[in-house]
Amino acid sequence: MAKILISGGQPLQGEVSISGAKNAVLPILASCLLADEPVSIGNVPHLHDVTTFIELLGRMGVRVVLDDRMKMHIDPRPENSCVAPYELVRTMRASILVLGPLVARHGKAEVSLPGGCAIGSRPVDQHIRGLQALGADITVENGFIKAKAGRLKGARIVMDMVTVTGTENILMAATLAEGTTIIENAAQEPEVVDLAHCLIAMGAKIDGIGSSTLIVEGVERLHGAHYEVLPDRIETGTFLVGAAMTGGKVRARGARADTLDAVLQKLEESGAHISTGPDWIELDMQGRRPKAVNLVTAPYPAFPTDMQAQFTALNCVAEGVGVITETVFENRFMHALELQRLGADIRLEGNTAIITGVPKMSGAPIMATDLRASACLVLAGLVAEGDTTVDRVYHIDRGYENIEEKLGVLGARIRRLPG
Numbered sequence: 255m256a257k258i259l260i261s262g263g264q265p266l267q268g269e270v271s272i273s274g275a276k277n278a279v280l281p282i283l284a285s286c287l288l289a290d291e292p293v294s295i296g297n298v299p300h301l302h303d304v305t306t307f308i309e310l311l312g313r314m315g316v317r318v319v320l321d322d323r324m325k326m327h328i329d330p331r332p333e334n335s336c337v338a339p340y341e342l343v344r345t346m347r348a349s350i351l352v353l354g355p356l357v358a359r360h361g362k363a364e365v366s367l368p369g370g371c372a373i374g375s376r377p378v379d380q381h382i383r384g385l386q387a388l389g390a391d392i393t394v395e396n397g398f399i400k401a402k403a404g405r406l407k408g409a410r411i412v413m414d415m416v417t418v419t420g421t422e423n424i425l426m427a428a429t430l431a432e433g434t435t436i437i438e439n440a441a442q443e444p445e446v447v448d449l450a451h452c453l454i455a456m457g458a459k460i461d462g463i464g465s466s467t468l469i470v471e472g473v474e475r476l477h478g479a480h481y482e483v484l485p486d487r488i489e490t491g492t493f494l495v496g497a498a499m500t501g502g503k504v505r506a507r508g509a510r511a512d513t514l515d516a517v518l519q520k521l522e523e524s525g526a527h528i529s530t531g532p533d534w535i536e537l538d539m540q541g542r543r544p545k546a547v548n549l550v551t552a553p554y555p556a557f558p559t560d561m562q563a564q565f566t567a568l569n570c571v572a573e574g575v576g577v578i579t580e581t582v583f584e585n586r587f588m589h590a591l592e593l594q595r596l597g598a599d600i601r602l603e604g605n606t607a608i609i610t611g612v613p614k615m616s617g618a619p620i621m622a623t624d625l626r627a628s629a630c631l632v633l634a635g636l637v638a639e640g641d642t643t644v645d646r647v648y649h650i651d652r653g654y655e656n657i658e659e660k661l662g663v664l665g666a667r668i669r670r671l672p673g
């Protein structure tokens with residue numbers, strides 16, 4: 255299994271370009287199943303999850319071609335199967351996003367239950383309930399969600415909790431339903447907004463984008479379109495935290511500051527100087543050690559759970575005591591044990607981590623348990639004295655494009671050791 259080796263101690267300095275957002279491109283790829291013409295997508299990140307999603311679309315007979323300008327062309331027309339098999343779904347939860355489009359356009363879908371993962375149980379009851387409200391007949395049998403429907407019918411759906419992919423699945427299905435669908439307590443994440451804009455480019459009628467109430471007027475068909483994916487706010491935040499932890503100065507190019515308010519606010523609280531432009535964000539720590547920050551994760555626009563692990567790493571080497579509370583997933587502190595192996599002082603109390611910053615951590619072999627945990631361990635390796643090897647880096651490849659190359663350009667001493 256490949257590992258990443260980091261020799262700590264170098265401040266991150268320079269410019270890094272930000273890739274398209276994983277959590278936007280995956281629902282956008284799923285939305286192509288709704289169209290009856292080819293769709294092209296730009297700013298597609300090279301990620302393991304994208305490859306898996308393309309394989310999943312391929313199993314459904316969808317043709318996906320990458321042109322020489324790195325635009326992806328997706329032709330959904332030769333559909334011949336509506337099954338998302340376990341071996342693909344189990345490696346990527348976002349596979350559940352084919353459920354809404356398949357049932358809306360083809361009136362049938364069989365999607366393997368995604369199951370639990372390292373960060374929590376992650377049920378899909380809200381996806382199922384929402385699609386049932388639109389008229390789909392859904393059963394769960396032999397580990398598969400089996401859905402059948404005629405043309406879906408618009409409905410008012412109040413989500414029990416804010417769910418990102420749940421909102422996306424229902425939103426996509428509602429675009430082809432007859433009549434009006436109102437989704438209350440909808441997720442407001444920038445990736446949901448990006449999906450809505452892509453659906454509009456394909457001919458959907460959606461109001462309330464970016465708010466907690468989405469109103470969808472169903473249309474007969476969605477047509478082809480071209481869409482450019484939003485820059486990845488979590489990748490951006492990860493590099494900025496790296497700069498803050500190492501006392502460095504980094505400019506993230508192709509980044510969107512307006513999607514990162516809560517994160518930038520916490521970085522400023524940690525002592526960083528932040529400047530922004532229309533498509534860049536610069537963080538300057540001026541060689542200082544960060545100050546510890548307190549934060550609570552919650553749905554957008556509050557602090558994102560996908561940045562929690564990275565800030566846990568920052569607090570490990572900060573001045574003072576930082577308290578981090580995770581409210582979105584029930585088991586998202588797996589990185590704490592690994593950080594302790596590097597010498598971090600972390601006390602876990604239920605869904606809260608109390609972190610007392612230490613002046614120095616020291617390198618050790620550590621193991622990634624999930625995507626953002628692996629990013630946090632790489633960041634910790636950048637400041638730990640000596641060598642850190644992070645094992646199971648396949649997690650990081652799910653969501654970060656060329657992370658070791660990008661960090662290398664910023665001056666980190668990092669390389670991949672083949673498995």
Ligand SMILES: CC(=O)N[C@H]1[C@@H](OP(=O)(O)OP(=O)(O)OC[C@H]2O[C@@H](n3ccc(=O)[nH]c3=O)[C@H](O)[C@@H]2O)O[C@H](CO)[C@@H](O)[C@@H]1O
Pocket residue numbers: 277280347348374375376377378379380381415416417418419420445559560582583584
């Ligand atoms: C591909 C993608 O976009 N992944 C993101 C998405 O995951 P994902 O969409 O899976 O996360 P959700 O927003 O659905 O989860 C939020 C909470 O709702 C619960 N829940 C969700 C659905 C449901 O039917 N029932 C239920 O109980 C979950 O267990 C969790 O506690 O949003 C998360 C929260 O911002 C991010 O961490 C993930 O990176």
Ligand SMILES: C=C(OP(=O)(O)O)C(=O)O
Pocket residue numbers: 276277346347348560625626653
């Ligand atoms: C949890 C994440 O992704 P996923 O929902 O795809 O597991 C993430 O991006 O941090």
